[in-house]
Amino acid sequence: MPSMKILRTIGLLASGLCCLSLPAWAEKADRDKPMLIEADAMRHDESKLLTHFTGQVVALKGTMVLRGARMEVQQNKQGQQIAQIWAAPNERVFFRQKREGLDEFTEGEGEMAIYDSQADVVTLIHRAEVRILRGTEVADQLNGQKIVFNNTTEVMTVDGLPKGAQATNGRDQRVRAVLTPRKTTAAPNAVPAPAPAVPALRLSPNALESKKP
Numbered sequence: 001m002p003s004m005k006i007l008r009t010i011g012l013l014a015s016g017l018c019c020l021s022l023p024a025w026a027e028k029a030d031r032d033k034p035m036l037i038e039a040d041a042m043r044h045d046e047s048k049l050l051t052h053f054t055g056q057v058v059a060l061k062g063t064m065v066l067r068g069a070r071m072e073v074q075q076n077k078q079g080q081q082i083a084q085i086w087a088a089p090n091e092r093v094f095f096r097q098k099r100e101g102l103d104e105f106t107e108g109e110g111e112m113a114i115y116d117s118q119a120d121v122v123t124l125i126h127r128a129e130v131r132i133l134r135g136t137e138v139a140d141q142l143n144g145q146k147i148v149f150n151n152t153t154e155v156m157t158v159d160g161l162p163k164g165a166q167a168t169n170g171r172d173q174r175v176r177a178v179l180t181p182r183k184t185t186a187a188p189n190a191v192p193a194p195a196p197a198v199p200a201l202r203l204s205p206n207a208l209e210s211k212k213p
Contacts, residue, residue: 028100030062031120031151037071049075057085059115063098063105064122066113085113092129095122097149105133108147120151130156144175 040055051073059066068085075081087093092109099106108131110124124130128147132140144158160175 028151030064030097031117033062035059035061035117039071049077051075059083059085061117063096065096066093066115066122068093068113080118083115083117085115087111092127093124095124097122099132103135104139106149107131107133110147122149122151123147128158130158139180141178142176 037053037057037059039053039057041053043052043054044050053071053073054069057066057068057071059071066085069088069091071083071085073081073083085093087110092111093113094107094109095113096105096107098104108124108129110128111126112124114123114125115121124147126145128144130140130142130147131138142156142158145161146159148157150156158175158177
């Protein structure tokens, strides 16, 4: 098939087991935005309701960005669509999305990503990593075998490998997290309350008389 650039609006599934749970707070408006997919080539099989995108795949949905080497979208008869995105060998899929009401972004990577537009869930699998950016600074960082962003329940879960299992890179894949305290603005110095007024000293007329020479 000749190389081509394709933009196509589609809606796109995943679930995960909980290990470490944190709030997600993704941009709420994203779930109602169309998804645009750009790739070098596309192949659609109507009999299987299956669409393949290959070559520098980029999927955009509001503030959400997904990038990988290839994407497969499977649709069932009820119209539910499942999108799976794979990275090139020795690389990882990239994910990024703005956080609701904050100058913050969630970005992450994994060898594979799954997106469910109906449930508004993103899953990163194998060598998964997530970073929370506050402005341009990395605040929180999470690593695990699988990371799930459930924007409907506003919960993010991170799983490691089962006990005794070994990651493909030879290292154990326990959940690791670096959580940075959010900076708070110091309250302005309190203005001291005015001292209570001291009543003026009053002398009785007799006292004044006693002071006369």
